[in-house]
Amino acid sequence: MLKWLDVIKYANNGNPAPDKRVEKTEKEWKALLTEEQFNVTRLKGTEHAFSSDLCSYFEPGRYTCVCCGTALFDSDTKFESGTGWPSFTQPIQENAVAYHKDSTFGMVRIEALCNTCDAHLGHVFQDGPMPSGLRYCMNAVSLKKVDVSEKKVDLGGGCFWCTEAIFQRLKGVIKVESGYSGGKITNPTYREVCSGATGHAEMIEVTYNPNEISFDDLLRIHLSTHNPTTVDEQGADQGSQYRSIIFYRTEDEKQAAMKVIDEVQKSYLDMIVTQIEMFEHFYKAEDYHQDYYNKNPDGGYCQAIIDPKLSKFRELYNDKIK
Incomplete structure (x- = not known):
């Protein structure tokens, strides 16, 4: 999760490399954009406050750059700031937005631009809601709302x-990545996490289609395919990095997680100790950890530990398997 110090660092020292670059001539941009879009995105203009319904639109979806189509923000990070411009707490990924110092109008601000095509989006301020404390104050005409059928959940x-x-x-699961969350340092290594000193948990980030599998079902499967009643321990694996945890992104997800835990508790004699925490940042683990079982099905750990878990999983959820 980006904080104000990260924004200042990028503005002072240079921005992260974008996934791609899109560059066009002024004539080409004018042919693609309306007059207002061109004025805001290419000439750094500002639309009038409260001039767009986008401020009060919170339905699920993503917000892309109107110029190049790059995904910039997710609706989960959108909030009502009362300023008259659409406001977000985080970009969709760290390298989606670029930051420049803006000294116009007799003040110093941090300008936010599309990192792919340099379109002017708005400015970033440090008066947003926690945990990031950021407010990405964006011009509505610089954004395009796109409906998507993908969501993410992070589980340990x-x-x-x-x-x-x-x-x-699982049916409905689009992608699973292994990584680390819930700790005190940025970009931890596997060795650092295993030491227990960073406070991170070994996690998976699940990208799923909520039209095919629900958030609640994902949590039920999670709580019934590991032991959620042991503190910092799963079988022979011991340490805080092995804790049972669910990260939520919205208040609705937090309430759903509490409800599912109460429901699943009936299946366990011991108390479920699964932690519920607000999601801040997911750090993807090293490449050799990704898709580990599929790449090493004959390995000793896979046969001794993972195969039995998969067998139990198939017995419990055969109707949900791809």
């Missing part, structure tokens, strides 16, 4: 090799 339940192998096999 012991070694991520095991949890990844299970969730990869």
